[in-house]
Amino acid sequence: MEKDIQLTKEDFTSDQETRWCPGCGDYSILAQMKKVLPTLGIPKENFVFVSGIGCSSRFPYYLDTYGIHGIHGRAPVIASGVKLARPDLKVFVITGDGDGLSIGGNHLIHLFRRNIDITIILFNNQIYGLTKGQYSPTSEKGKVTKSSPFGSLENPFNPVQMALASGATFVARSIDRDPKHLAETLARAAKHKGTAFVEVYQNCNIFNDGAFISLTDPKEKKKHLLKMEHDKPFVFGEKDEHLLAWTGKKFAVASSDMKENGREILKHNENGSGPAVEFMLASLSHGPELPTPIGIFRSIEMETYDEMLTQQVEHAKEKKGEGDLKKLFTGGYTWTNN
Amino acid sequence: MSEKDVQELERVTICFAGDSGDGMQLTGSQFTNTTAGIGNDLNTLPDYPAEIRAPIGTTFGVSGFQIQFSSSNVHTPGDSPDVLVAMNPAALKVNLKQLVNNGIIIINTDSFQSRNLTLAGYASNPLEDGSLDGHQVFPVNITGLTREALNDVDLSLKEKDRCKNFFALGMTYWMYSRPLETTETWIGQKFKGKDALIEANTKALKAGYSYALSTEIFTTSYKVPKAEKQAGHYRNITGNQGIAFGLITAAKKAERELFLGSYPITPASDILHELAKHRNFGVKTFQAEDEIAGIGAALGAVYAGALGVTTTSGPGIALKSEFMGLAMMTELPLVIINIQRGGPSTGLPTKTEQSDLLQALYGRNGESPIPVIAAAGPADCFNAAFEAARIALQFTTPVILLSDGYIANGTEPWLIPDPGTIPDIVIKQPRTDEEYLPYKRDPERLSRLHALPGTPGLEHRIGGLEKQDVTGNISYDSDNHDKMVRIRADKVGRINRFVDDPELIGKDHGDLLILSWGSTYGPILAAVEKVQKQGREVSWCHLRWINPLPSNLSRFINNFKTVLIPEINLGQLSKVIRAEYLVDARGFNKVRGLPLKTSELLEEIDSILKGLN
Ligand code: SF4
Numbered sequence: 001m002e003k004d005i006q007l008t009k010e011d012f013t014s015d016q017e018t019r020w021c022p023g024c025g026d027y028s029i030l031a032q033m034k035k036v037l038p039t040l041g042i043p044k045e046n047f048v049f050v051s052g053i054g055c056s057s058r059f060p061y062y063l064d065t066y067g068i069h070g071i072h073g074r075a076p077v078i079a080s081g082v083k084l085a086r087p088d089l090k091v092f093v094i095t096g097d098g099d100g101l102s103i104g105g106n107h108l109i110h111l112f113r114r115n116i117d118i119t120i121i122l123f124n125n126q127i128y129g130l131t132k133g134q135y136s137p138t139s140e141k142g143k144v145t146k147s148s149p150f151g152s153l154e155n156p157f158n159p160v161q162m163a164l165a166s167g168a169t170f171v172a173r174s175i176d177r178d179p180k181h182l183a184e185t186l187a188r189a190a191k192h193k194g195t196a197f198v199e200v201y202q203n204c205n206i207f208n209d210g211a212f213i214s215l216t217d218p219k220e221k222k223k224h225l226l227k228m229e230h231d232k233p234f235v236f237g238e239k240d241e242h243l244l245a246w247t248g249k250k251f252a253v254a255s256s257d258m259k260e261n262g263r264e265i266l267k268h269n270e271n272g273s274g275p276a277v278e279f280m281l282a283s284l285s286h287g288p289e290l291p292t293p294i295g296i297f298r299s300i301e302m303e304t305y306d307e308m309l310t311q312q313v314e315h316a317k318e319k320k321g322e323g324d325l326k327k328l329f330t331g332g333y334t335w336t337n338n
Numbered sequence: 339m340s341e342k343d344v345q346e347l348e349r350v351t352i353c354f355a356g357d358s359g360d361g362m363q364l365t366g367s368q369f370t371n372t373t374a375g376i377g378n379d380l381n382t383l384p385d386y387p388a389e390i391r392a393p394i395g396t397t398f399g400v401s402g403f404q405i406q407f408s409s410s411n412v413h414t415p416g417d418s419p420d421v422l423v424a425m426n427p428a429a430l431k432v433n434l435k436q437l438v439n440n441g442i443i444i445i446n447t448d449s450f451q452s453r454n455l456t457l458a459g460y461a462s463n464p465l466e467d468g469s470l471d472g473h474q475v476f477p478v479n480i481t482g483l484t485r486e487a488l489n490d491v492d493l494s495l496k497e498k499d500r501c502k503n504f505f506a507l508g509m510t511y512w513m514y515s516r517p518l519e520t521t522e523t524w525i526g527q528k529f530k531g532k533d534a535l536i537e538a539n540t541k542a543l544k545a546g547y548s549y550a551l552s553t554e555i556f557t558t559s560y561k562v563p564k565a566e567k568q569a570g571h572y573r574n575i576t577g578n579q580g581i582a583f584g585l586i587t588a589a590k591k592a593e594r595e596l597f598l599g600s601y602p603i604t605p606a607s608d609i610l611h612e613l614a615k616h617r618n619f620g621v622k623t624f625q626a627e628d629e630i631a632g633i634g635a636a637l638g639a640v641y642a643g644a645l646g647v648t649t650t651s652g653p654g655i656a657l658k659s660e661f662m663g664l665a666m667m668t669e670l671p672l673v674i675i676n677i678q679r680g681g682p683s684t685g686l687p688t689k690t691e692q693s694d695l696l697q698a699l700y701g702r703n704g705e706s707p708i709p710v711i712a713a714a715g716p717a718d719c720f721n722a723a724f725e726a727a728r729i730a731l732q733f734t735t736p737v738i739l740l741s742d743g744y745i746a747n748g749t750e751p752w753l754i755p756d757p758g759t760i761p762d763i764v765i766k767q768p769r770t771d772e773e774y775l776p777y778k779r780d781p782e783r784l785s786r787l788h789a790l791p792g793t794p795g796l797e798h799r800i801g802g803l804e805k806q807d808v809t810g811n812i813s814y815d816s817d818n819h820d821k822m823v824r825i826r827a828d829k830v831g832r833i834n835r836f837v838d839d840p841e842l843i844g845k846d847h848g849d850l851l852i853l854s855w856g857s858t859y860g861p862i863l864a865a866v867e868k869v870q871k872q873g874r875e876v877s878w879c880h881l882r883w884i885n886p887l888p889s890n891l892s893r894f895i896n897n898f899k900t901v902l903i904p905e906i907n908l909g910q911l912s913k914v915i916r917a918e919y920l921v922d923a924r925g926f927n928k929v930r931g932l933p934l935k936t937s938e939l940l941e942e943i944d945s946i947l948k949g950l951n
Contacts, residue, residue, distance in 0.1 A: 069800070080635045086642040312617050317620075321618065
């Protein structure tokens, strides 16, 4: 099947002019998505992209697939309806930190726990872009914006922790300025069966420029960025000289020669390192001393809601036979008037 | 045993009332099935408390079931019961004021103890203090007699006491000359494998029957002869069942899968429950995390090619309105069902009201003219749901169907249609061999063609931003917006060409025109039949579609001295009619959480006609 489908990124380019601000991180995500889609072995007409409202949510207009630009925060529910009605379709949700975590937070957690086979990409720029620069639910506390001239009073959400806690079966993080990592992560997420969640750190160069500079600046990033790889130790630093070691309660930085000292080193396990490790890893994104992990936090297999719903329909048909209106109408007490 | 009279009656209304745990709904539905089986026309209304486990013995905990049956047509559950079966003091207290003068009251005296009297708020025992004077009271120690009848059945006392409703039912079967077989058969099926329960309930039923037959208490029994009803196969149906069946039928006839996105809410949840049973029709029900998710998932399913439906009541509609706007803008065939209840806010969840007509017509941002159809009665819910789905699919538009708590839970006999005679719903599909323009329109209906995902070559994006005419691309152009706003309104108007005009009953001119919509149909029909029998000239038109308003209305609405609009609200249709037709329509408005009473309508009609002459 896969071999028959030969698509290129041009096939996925729509006739609409892209209208993000020049330099916006969204361009990179779109470019990587266009690279990934042709590799999935799925016919173009079977893709459906659903979005909410915000800069990120313009995304579906720029892809030549089926798509719905929905209403604020509600992409997960539209996508759920699409997938449950038509399990044969490959459904993506494109959302942002405001759309997905503020106005639509409720829907996102319920999608995670249901494990409907949908791939969610959340562009996290830690700001409201489309409404011109208010703090968002992922903005750091104290952030000064138009709506918080004296500093925001709110603690930020950690999207990865939220997804893990709600039971998402695939949780990952990537970054707009690392195209290779981004493309790989998107591809992994798209291939995952079940609800897949990718948080993408995305630079809004107009309202929150440099929010992730320590993770993208060529000189700085090696110090602060931890690329997690399955079955490998958590190594980072300019010359991979640091190691993230698990103390049993938390992570601490050690030197990577620890390896040679013969002690047990924690290796990354995507397929279930347990809630404690997963959570602590996710929490690192806020610490100043410890690095910020990107990569896949969790990737586990579980029966999907859409599969189980299809099974219920099939079972009912086997048991009761294909629905017959006459039987339906006359079920229960009936009588005849002559 | 003495000889007893048998009197023939044309119509009777009985109310069975007791504590929530007394099995009154069951008693009522058994009486209903038996009554249907012997060929009476009938109409029922259950009335149960909003609290799930209301305190036992209190007036909040009273559960009632009212049925009117007759040898002629029945259009309502009856204004005032002729007979009240009161299983406890609270049931008596709640229902006594509705009873006709000199009505029959059957009382379970065993429950009229001081504790229950206090719980019901009685200072003295109504059986003794003369407060029931003017009624025919039949005090029967129902609990004691039931225990006695079940002496040798192997059940606990508590279990035996639970059979007392069958004793009461047995008494009413004798009083109204009904056979026991229907209920006996039902007991046998319901308690299959539990022989003691079958024995106990059957014995209690028979004991009640024999008691009424053989004691001196009841001197008369009554007969209500068969009604002249259209020949055919019937069943009883509630409005919510009617909607569920109508939707399943529409999906089948449109060759679409039915998808329901819904969040539980009174009094709409029974549609979700009913549809959830029918997975073998390919019905997918999705219990969403909230009202918004319910409609959003339904809209997603529509885009993917299902017949998408969301069901709710007023507060839920308030939450869904943004999505209704998206359905309007994307011109997708979504069916939105509102089982109205008393409002505003949480209001009266278990009580009926024509609360949300204006919300349905206007409750969205922008110019958002969603077609609105209203069901007239429990059986009509089937047709209304089918028609709502048909118009939604054929016009690529959201449609709002209004029902309410009264017809949602009430039942009436439904002439079961032959599925083969129900027409298919044909939906035009876009061609794959030419350019697909999402907003290119059918010249007659102004509907657009909806390309389903999975169709090669027809990939397209839609959303809530204003569309360019024909292409459907985003457009901020001012003239284009003006044009699109008008097209969307025009499209709704064209629905009139594809639906029947409502019937005008009576002359197209005269003294009085009654105009109505929704669940007031039954009470108004009963009133109109009566005044027409009296030879008085009253015309009546009951609307089915309220958006668009029917095209025939303008031909006659100005030909009457008075236009009367009875509604269970403060005049929502009145406002619309006054604005649209510049007629000085007057309202008849009662907002008590109850259906309109035929007797009150008759008084109103009387006083209008008197004032004119
Ligand atoms: S406002 Fe920010 S996020 Fe939005 S398009 Fe411009 S740069 Fe991108």
